[in-house]
Amino acid sequence: MKDVQNQHDPRRIEIQKVGVKDVKYPISVLDKKNQTQQTVATINMYADLPHDFKGTHMSRFIDVVNEYYVDISMNNFLEMLDKVRMLLDASRAYGEVIFPYFIEKQAPVSGERSMMEYVCEYVGEVSDQYKHFYVGIQVPITTVCPCSQEISDFGAHNQRGMVRLKLLFDKFFWIEDIISIAEQSGSSEVYTLLKREDEKYITEQAFKRPRFVEDVVREVTQKLEETGEFRWFSVEAENYESIHNHSAYAYVERGTIEQGR
Numbered sequence: 001m002k003d004v005q006n007q008h009d010p011r012r013i014e015i016q017k018v019g020v021k022d023v024k025y026p027i028s029v030l031d032k033k034n035q036t037q038q039t040v041a042t043i044n045m046y047a048d049l050p051h052d053f054k055g056t057h058m059s060r061f062i063d064v065v066n067e068y069y070v071d072i073s074m075n076n077f078l079e080m081l082d083k084v085r086m087l088l089d090a091s092r093a094y095g096e097v098i099f100p101y102f103i104e105k106q107a108p109v110s111g112e113r114s115m116m117e118y119v120c121e122y123v124g125e126v127s128d129q130y131k132h133f134y135v136g137i138q139v140p141i142t143t144v145c146p147c148s149q150e151i152s153d154f155g156a157h158n159q160r161g162m163v164r165l166k167l168l169f170d171k172f173f174w175i176e177d178i179i180s181i182a183e184q185s186g187s188s189e190v191y192t193l194l195k196r197e198d199e200k201y202i203t204e205q206a207f208k209r210p211r212f213v214e215d216v217v218r219e220v221t222q223k224l225e226e227t228g229e230f231r232w233f234s235v236e237a238e239n240y241e242s243i244h245n246h247s248a249y250a251y252v253e254r255g256t257i258e259q260g261r
Helices: 058-071 077-088 146-151 175-184 196-208 213-227
Strands: 015-031 035-049 092-106 113-127 131-144 158-168 232-240 247-255
Touching: 015 058, 015 092, 035 058, 035 077, 058 077, 077 092, 077 113, 077 131, 092 175, 113 175, 131 146, 131 175, 131 196, 131 213, 158 175, 158 213, 175 213, 213 232, 213 247
Parallel strands: none
Antiparallel strands: 015 035, 035 092, 092 113, 113 131, 131 158, 158 232, 232 247
16 A cells, blocks of 8 residues: 655655654553552653655554553653654654552541542653653642741641652652652642541641641652652642632752753
């Protein structure tokens, strides 16, 4: 059959990214407690296209997803992108795999168990000169405002917040360990299922350690640096304010990304 994609294009315009977007696919990822976890990912995969080719072969992206979906882990994500690059004879390939990751959590007093969702993503780019791979994790927390607590005769305003981490991957680490660092840095963790005795305990504990967004990003940064595991990372904290019509936000970036790595 005629290969239309390989036909010559006379416009001489290189395309930096072309591929497939929002592919929904079941995947298997590593789980610290249960070895593996089945989830559903949204996958975006792209490659560059030289100026003299009319199009890319979209089906080859799906071929690669179909080959790797049973184990899209940190250890083979870059291998998957390299496969895309080679199949398409491209200079660069890119990938984004976004998925919900679930951890069973136990309520602090009642001991009730429930599943907590954390949104994670793998983001990567490979060429024949460099490979970049980042792991992103979103962790919900609760924060109590230190200023509100200090100036009020009764109570303080509190709200849910989100910690977003982006970590340059050099060697394997557990997602659960990074989630724990983020949860320890807020005023309190967030749970799916709580009884009244749990709510009482969490509320009182949160008021014992109020946190600004500035406190949260500094706490997470300090804990990550203490591990000595990450050459580069960024930390965002966003509070969905309960008494303001806006969010509070803070960002820290640490380390360097070497060219060609």
